[in-house]
Amino acid sequence: MPSKQILSKGVISLFGKKNVCDCCGLKLHVKPIQISDGGICMLCNTICTRSPMTTIDKVKAAWDENKARLQTFSPNMTVNDFGSGSIFIDTENKMACITNAKKFDQYSIVFKFSELEEYKIEKVGEKTITKTKGGITRAVVGGAAFGLAGAIVGASTAKQETMKKGGVAVLYLDLDLGGGVKTTVSIQRPPLKAPEFLDNIIDEK
Secondary structure, X not given: OOOHHHHHHHHHHHHOHHHEOOOOOOEOOOOOEEEOOEEEOXXXXXXXXXXXXXXXXXXXXXXXXXXXXXXXXXXXXXEOOOOOOEEEEEOOOXXXXXXXXXXXXXOOOOEEHHHEEEEEEEEEXXXXXXXXXXXXXXXXXXXXXXXXXXXXXXXXXXXXXXXXXXXXXXXXXXEEEEOOEEEEEEEEOOOOOHHHHHHHHHHOO
């Protein structure tokens, strides 16, 4: 039987690597996200969510490029509303980034206008409520006047109303960052003018 020391080394060799991001070296408390040749943390994965078969080197290169963009990114326009997410726009360099924070940071993904493939806005957590009106009353009246058959006919005349309540609007941007790396970034409660801006930069491609 192997000694405890040997077993311990075996556990480290088998599982130790899984607790470290192969891209940034961060120690992880959860299982990393697997790409073609290694595992990365959730933060590093934000730049390649649509490229599960990309490589560690390509992810590192994408983050290096993003860091370089942040150094030159100088937004002169901001699209937002009270309580909404924000779109920061650098019209000179034709770049932008979106965030739910008051300002962008070192982990914000800056994209070129030409890298936006498409966008969509969806309601997340929305509930569909269906109400039936008039069914019970009509069934009783129909049954009293015309017997069982009348009750069935009366019940079938009930009207249903469907309403949607709650949910949070989320804006999703599909980006092709080049170098074999694609991702989707998102913000909650997008500003009302977000579609206008996004349509304009897509039309310019």
